[in-house]
Amino acid sequence: MPLAVCATPIGNLEDVTLRVLAELSAADVVLCEDTRHTRVLLERHGLKARLLSYHEHNEAKRTAELLPRLEGGERVALVSDAGLPGVSDPGARLVRAALDAGVDVTVLPGASAVETALVASGLVAEQYRFLGFLPRGEKRLAMLWEELRGWPWPAVAFESPQRLPATLRSLAEADPEREAAVCRELTKRFEEVVRGGAAELAARFDTPPKGEITLVLGPAQVGDDAGEEQRAVAAVAELVRAGVPRRRAAEIVSTLAGIPRNRLYKRSL
Numbered sequence: 001m002p003l004a005v006c007a008t009p010i011g012n013l014e015d016v017t018l019r020v021l022a023e024l025s026a027a028d029v030v031l032c033e034d035t036r037h038t039r040v041l042l043e044r045h046g047l048k049a050r051l052l053s054y055h056e057h058n059e060a061k062r063t064a065e066l067l068p069r070l071e072g073g074e075r076v077a078l079v080s081d082a083g084l085p086g087v088s089d090p091g092a093r094l095v096r097a098a099l100d101a102g103v104d105v106t107v108l109p110g111a112s113a114v115e116t117a118l119v120a121s122g123l124v125a126e127q128y129r130f131l132g133f134l135p136r137g138e139k140r141l142a143m144l145w146e147e148l149r150g151w152p153w154p155a156v157a158f159e160s161p162q163r164l165p166a167t168l169r170s171l172a173e174a175d176p177e178r179e180a181a182v183c184r185e186l187t188k189r190f191e192e193v194v195r196g197g198a199a200e201l202a203a204r205f206d207t208p209p210k211g212e213i214t215l216v217l218g219p220a221q222v223g224d225d226a227g228e229e230q231r232a233v234a235a236v237a238e239l240v241r242a243g244v245p246r247r248r249a250a251e252i253v254s255t256l257a258g259i260p261r262n263r264l265y266k267r268s269l
Contacts, residue, residue: 007110011187121181179218185211
């Protein structure tokens with residue numbers, strides 16, 4: 001039997017497919033991130049299953065235990081607390097081990113916080129970039145915003161509610177006009193999607209909100225605007241070479257070009 005990787009609801013327990021319910025009911029064992037969480041889903045749909053914990057702290061051990069059972073023909077289903085295992089959740093190690101051992105893997109698709117947030121944000125395009133969980137620390141965030149400055153498509157990331165205010169302040173400082181959307185508690189009772197510029201969102205979420213957060217960034221401005229900013233950064237560098245203090249050089253060029261001073265200063269470093 002193949003390893004069955006099963007997507008589970010990201011919030012609303014009705015958002016589970018009939019295939020997933022059938023697989024969980026028929027499996028010899030269901031590997032789950034939190035057995036209590038998965039049991040709620042099963043009870044909601046009147047199902048029973050043998051549950052076994054499989055999370056980041058025991059993933060290596062469980063993989064070693066389960067691989068012989070998969071090779072022996074046991075029917076094993078893998079779920080996480082929400083969404084698809086292996087994508088920002090445990091599961092990738094077991095999938096890789098199964099494939100390396102010649103065990104087939106089948107994926108049962110379902111709800112996705114990434115795509116749900118992307119569509120709800122109104123910023124959807126022909127392609128997008130998934131960032132996973134955002135890095136911690138001001139420097140690493142600043143590096144990410146700089147990297148995304150030339151990315152002409154939307155980007156989607158997960159963030160904790162506790163770190164959201166600092167993240168939005170960092171984004172607003174780097175790119176205050178960047179379109180974005182904060183998607184909170186998707187598919188749940190208190191679902192909320194707040195859209196606006198980065199500076200506007202930073203002011204709106206100045207304290208940590210409640211619930212799970214998915215952040216969508218709109219595409220960066222490219223073309224003439226990007227070229228003008230690059231020329232402005234070059235002008236700052238030229239003034240610095242001429243002996244003007246960097247902050248003063250950024251202030252002068254900011255006044256002339258209409259580009260935020262802090263952004264010019266950081267980009268010229």
